[in-house]
Amino acid sequence: MSTICFCNLKGGVGKSTTCVHFIYWLSQIKKKNVAVIDADGQSSTSNWLEVMQLKIPVYHITDPDELADQVPELEQDVNYLVIDNAGNLGDATRCTLLTASLAVIPVTPSGLDMMSAASAVRMVKQIQKARKGLPSAGIFINRAIKNTKLLKESQQLLTEIEGINIFKQVIYQKQMIADSFLQGSTVWQMKGVKDAAQDYDKLFREILRMDK
């Protein structure tokens, strides 16, 4: 049993999209026992999962106290409890970081987004100090465009944020990934996105390796 949360100060960086793909990969491909907490009032993850009918428990919990109480309980019954946070670093996100074993921070390749990622890293590091190194945490670049200067510069900027692991795998900007929510689907059920499915697979393997 592990609790893995997706967080960032910034909205729209791909927390829910990556989170839903991760949940699908863990539960349907890796056949793990998974439960989900959608801690975002926007409910994107719960709505997406409802359409997919994966037959896994999904809880919508946005109250920080409730999260602090429920996470330790819910993770008892599963291999992985996966939490999608809202795009802010409020009390609910802080509570999930206080209970999670691993935090995953998506960031898009832009200078402004790197600054917001640095704020998320700061919060994670404060909590790691209090929890003797937990949660483990890693950052990855989402919505990158291959072979661009911006991607290279962003990768360089990430190395300048101290004290955070950087996942090697980058997830590229793909129209099919953007369409997957409306289709109530993931790249594994869509045609013509084998490369994106492979990229997600590599990223998710890295995430699980970090969770040891």
Ligand SMILES: Nc1ncnc2c1ncn2[C@@H]1O[C@H](COP(=O)(O)OP(=O)(O)OP(=O)(O)O)[C@@H](O)[C@H]1O
């Ligand atoms: N790799 C990708 N390629 C193309 N589009 C993407 C990719 N990842 C995410 N998106 C799109 O970016 C937008 C924001 O993604 P998403 O809703 O997952 O972000 P979020 O961080 O959860 O946002 P919020 O903070 O509002 O919850 C969505 O329109 C989604 O389809």
Ligand SMILES: [Mg+2]
């Ligand atoms: Mg979201």
